[in-house]
């Protein structure tokens with residue numbers, strides 16, 4: 510199985526997200542049964558997006574971009590894994606933007622992954638080399654079953670720059686992730702992925718897919734990426 514995951518970050522309100530789905534559907538991308546397509550959305554979009562996917566019969570799965578590291582209780586404003594369990598099957602954790610802007614540590618990321626798994630949601634754990642070892646150590650320390658996680662190598666310098674790293678270098682780090690986690694979970698690459706480079710990553714032996722930021726916002730570009738991997 511190969512994977513393409515979109516990350517809309519803090520973009521698209523409900524209306525815009527539904528228009529995006531109409532536009533993508535009209536483009537009729539060639540969805541292969543061998544390709545899993547996941548869109549990680551703002552919390553506010555998820556319920557109506559799920560309804561529309563079902564109405565249009567699109568083989569797209571919704572995901573979340575974040576979750577609380579706390580259990581249900583007195584934590585005003587937090588969205589817990591138990592709440593998300595009714596809405597999504599996947600959730601990003603540990604994105605470098607959250608580490609930088611919200612001081613998220615490897616321990617917080619591990620707690621999020623644990624609560625997600627307890628609620629049958631697959632954590633998609635984002636990693637970069639400076640904290641790769643520490644993050645994996647924290648996952649094991651918090652008894653996270655890493656065989657049920659997905660991993661993404663996202664070098665910070667390649668995010669949003671239009672300059673991806675080359676696929677051989679990405680494959681090398683992906684092999685390290687596979688070695689450190691000692692399992693065969695999917696490992697993806699993220700950072701300036703577009704339709705003209707997506708296939709080069711997926712062809713590498715330790716890489717199973719791509720995580721797309723900017724080019725997931727534009728239906729024509731996202732459809733081109735799906736076509737290039739199908």
Ligand code: 13P
Pocket residue numbers: 516604663667668669670671699700701702720721722723724
């Ligand atoms: P870009 O595709 O815009 O580089 O973003 C990558 C990313 O951060 C996905 O999570």
